[in-house]
Amino acid sequence: AQKVTQAQTEISVVEKEDVTLDCVYETRDTTYYLFWYKQPPSGELVFLIRRNSFDEQNEISGRYSWNFQKSTSSFNFTITASQVVDSAVYFCALSEAGRDDKIIFGKGTRLHILP
């Protein structure tokens, strides 16, 4: 069965600091997909990134970067030079390929960026 663990329930950092959100996953499939979503105070989740299990290349998008390591079953998310607008709840998610392919979310990490 698939499982996503985000051990950090809440993190607070001062603006301009870098911050890394951890995500550890469990799956029995060799083909799977990992995601990160952002939930601002308005409530709707916003898609940030999708990564498939065969692509371990790290990705950078502006101040955001993601580190995927199959050896440790981790898909961590780093925000560089954080800004107050980055304050939100961030969810890591996993989907297994195949019949039971629903997207399962971790419990989220609430990130506070202090001015």
Added chain:
Amino acid sequence: KAGVTQTPRYLIKTRGQQVTLSCSPISGHRSVSWYQQTPGQGLQFLFEYFSETQRNKGNFPGRFSGRQFSNSRSEMNVSTLELGDSALYLCASSLTEQGSNTGELFFGEGSRLTVL
């Protein structure tokens, strides 16, 4: 292009009542998924509908049900409400089924249900 619309945004019910929540997906999207979000359990998958058929279901009791109409709009129903059903119910739409698309779900702002 209009986003995912959920109604009502807020509602208060008492134990034993039932509730129906509505979700209008983005135009052209055929998949609608429902999630329950609570502080203790996070986001939990309820079910997914695609072309009026339920293709996946989470581990929720039979009191939770849903359906999808030919225009892709979806409703979910919770009968015999319990205090623990208080939550934010999120609807997400996508062009194709969850497993075959890019994984980019488009979420609504949710319906916040309070059960007293």
